[in-house]
Amino acid sequence: MVAPPDNDVLWARSLHYSPHGSPALDGVSLGVREGEILAVQGPRGCGKTTLLRCLSGQLVPERGEIWFAGAEVHTLSARRREQLRRDRFGWIDPAGALVPELTVWENAALPLLLRGTPHRAALAAATDWLERLDVGPCARQRPGALSPAQRQRVAAARALISVPTVVFADEPTATLHRAEGAQMLRTLTTAARSHRITVILATHQPEVAAVADRTIELLDGRRVGSGQLGDETEEGRDACSLSV
Amino acid sequence: MFALRLILGTHPLVLLRRLLVVVAATGVGLLLLCALGYAVAHPGRPSASLPRLLWCALPLAAAAHFAVAVARADPVTRPRAGLSAVGLGSGRLSGLATAWTAFCCTVGSALALLVYLQLRGGPAGRAAGASELLAPGRQLPLPAALTLLALLPAVASVAVAVSLRSPRRPAGRSGARAGGTEEAADDGTPPAGLPWGVALLGAGLAAGAYTARTGAAPPPAGPAGSLGVLAGWLLSAAGLAVAGPGLAHLCGRLLQAGSPGPARLLAGRGLMEQARRVGRPLGVACAVAAATLAAATLYGSSGAVSLGPMTGLGAGLVVACTAATLLTAALETRRARLDTRDALLELGATAALLRTAVALRALVLLAVFAPLTWAVAALTVLPLTR
Structure with a gap:
């Protein structure tokens, strides 16, 4: 077993995942540095969401390794992976995935409440983040009353509020118009850079991937045509996956 | 045929619920027939027969309530984006739910009639030493029996049609998550x-x-x-x-x-x-x-x-x-x-x-x-x- 490079906060090696016979991930390797914004680009069905779910511990790959902050993720129990998601990761869903019966305020505060932060402190932090993402005025509304753009911003506030180490954004602008999407991305990246939060951004749009520091491309579950920054070129790597 | 395939291809638990509707309808049908049998056996005492008939209203209401709950919870009759796209929208699916409820209740009622006739030993009531509820030795008025048995299918289907009348949107993963579920309870x-x-x-x-x-x-x-x-x-x-x-x-x-x-x-x-x-x-x-x-x-x-x-x-x-x-x-x-x-x-x-x-x-x-x-x-x- 090869220990991952020290400067990578998240590191994966030849991930394989084929849930129903067809390979969703076929030997994908990648490393993400701390504070970096990495775009995972590819058409629909190329395995972006599966890759993000594997990296965030929601799915366990059939083969391959995932290391986070110097510790293995793929061997952890389901309970420990839940804890990891709660304490260190944030997640932005394509459609927001807000809890419909909670107000916007409580939705944003939910990660802190789940960690055991007192109610008052969690709501104060939520107010702060909602203001920063320009959705402060709708704090007392239900998600059903918001526009898709506002909903996505609330989802971003919820992902950022606990100042996680890594935020996984799965097609965060997929349901938004261009201008709204661009603004949402700008706020997300600004907040991430100011707090040194690593962002992994899955998208099928090149203009979205352009805001990232680095882009890797997926096609049919494999990495293709990536930039040659080259610090991982040892043998034993799956032949299909090209190095970063 | 397509509707039948939709309905039979569901989870066993859903099928079990529909079967329970049939069983409840059978019970209600038996109860109504017993009330009729008592009235036929005692033509001179309407004051004793009427409470028996009225008593049947409660189980009938409970069975109709259950049928409505099952129809509302039925995954087949819930609007779905895929079926909506091919033209099988909320209206047609509500119609399907109503028809299916009527069918279940009718089957239950028919079963009740069969069981009742079996207990009596035929329409003429030849079974000796039977209870007074079976009206032994008297001819069962078939039109009256059928009218009573049609009550539950009618009541239940009307109730289902009314309760599914409001237009319901297909609630996919994203729709439901965004709070756009069929119940209008979003505003709290x-x-x-x-x-x-x-x-x-x-x-x-x-x-x-x-x-x-x-x-x-x-x-x-x-x-x-x-x-x-x-x-x-x-x-x-x-x-x-x-x-x-x-x-x-x-x-x-x-x-x-x-x-x-x-x-x-x-x-x-x-x-x-x-x-x-x-x-x-x-x-x-x-x-x-x-x-x-x-x-x-x-x-x-x-x-x-x-x-x-x-x-x-x-x-x-x-x-x-x-x-x-x-x-x-x-x-x-x-x-x-x-x-x-x-x-x-x-x-x-x-x-x-x-x-x-x-x-x-x-x-x-x-x-x-x-x-x-x-x-x-x-x-x-x-x-x-x-």
């Missing part, structure tokens, strides 16, 4: 029935107490005042059913009061959101439980079974249908919350937290509705036993 307004329900309940209890004061005996022993007592009971039951959603909403509000932690917050808000769905069956179950308690107190000691075997069959049907309705509503609630559960698990909420929230919800409902049931039963019985 409480259900409006609570004051009306409390008023009805109070009026029912008062009516019972008033008629008891004038010297009536509990039904059906005293013919004069029993109508007032019965009306009081029905009013109280209606009040509980109307107040159910509002009460459930209030429970949720209490549960998330103060500065709640995640478990209390999720449990309370979930209850407030689902109050419309679970409140009505819960209120009905509460009414049935209160009536059972009251009846056990009033008649249990004397052992008086006034209507013969029909009492047990009817009461059993009402209790079983109410319990099944409540269970169906609970399962539907669980299904409606699947997307929320996924979203919470994505955030890293533990399964234990979600289980705690569900347990809290059940506990607070029990803590409010159980004493209420007991109080209503005690207040109903009090003026009659004093």
Whole structure:
């Protein structure tokens, strides 16, 4: 077993995942540095969401390794992976995935409440983040009353509020118009850079991937045509996956 | 044929629920036929036959209520984006649900007729030594039997058609998550029935107490005042059913009061959101439980079974249908919350937290509705036993 490079906060090696016979991930390797914004680009069905779910511990790959902050993720129990998601990761869903019966305020505060932060402190932090993402005025509304753009911003506030180490954004602008999407991305990246939060951004749009520091491309579950920054070129790597 | 494929291709649990509707319809049909048999056997005593026929109304209502709950919870009749795209939208699916309910109830009624005729030994009633409910030795009036048997299919299908009448949107993963579920409870307004329900309940209890004061005996022993007592009971039951959603909403509000932690917050808000769905069956179950308690107190000691075997069959049907309705509503609630559960698990909420929230919800409902049931039963019985 090869220990991952020290400067990578998240590191994966030849991930394989084929849930129903067809390979969703076929030997994908990648490393993400701390504070970096990495775009995972590819058409629909190329395995972006599966890759993000594997990296965030929601799915366990059939083969391959995932290391986070110097510790293995793929061997952890389901309970420990839940804890990891709660304490260190944030997640932005394509459609927001807000809890419909909670107000916007409580939705944003939910990660802190789940960690055991007192109610008052969690709501104060939520107010702060909602203001920063320009959705402060709708704090007392239900998600059903918001526009898709506002909903996505609330989802971003919820992902950022606990100042996680890594935020996984799965097609965060997929349901938004261009201008709204661009603004949402700008706020997300600004907040991430100011707090040194690593962002992994899955998208099928090149203009979205352009805001990232680095882009890797997926096609049919494999990495293709990536930039040659080259610090991982040892043998034993799956032949299909090209190095970063 | 396509509809049949849709319907038969579902989960065994769903098929079981539909089978239970058939069984309930069979029970109601048998009960109605027994009332008819009694009337045929005693043509000179309409005053004894009428209570038997009226008694059938309660199981019929319970069975119709159950049929509506099953139709609403049926995954086949729920609007789906895929079927909507090929032109099988909310309207056609509601029609399908109505037709299917009518079919289930008709099958149940036909089974009831077959069982009844088998027990009698044919339409002419040749079975010797049969109970008076089977009208031995007399010809069963077939048009009357068919009319009675058509009651439940008609009532249930109309109820299903009315309850599915409001246009429902296909609730896909994203739609439901965004709060666009079929129930219009997104804005968090409480259900409006609570004051009306409390008023009805109070009026029912008062009516019972008033008629008891004038010297009536509990039904059906005293013919004069029993109508007032019965009306009081029905009013109280209606009040509980109307107040159910509002009460459930209030429970949720209490549960998330103060500065709640995640478990209390999720449990309370979930209850407030689902109050419309679970409140009505819960209120009905509460009414049935209160009536059972009251009846056990009033008649249990004397052992008086006034209507013969029909009492047990009817009461059993009402209790079983109410319990099944409540269970169906609970399962539907669980299904409606699947997307929320996924979203919470994505955030890293533990399964234990979600289980705690569900347990809290059940506990607070029990803590409010159980004493209420007991109080209503005690207040109903009090003026009659004093």
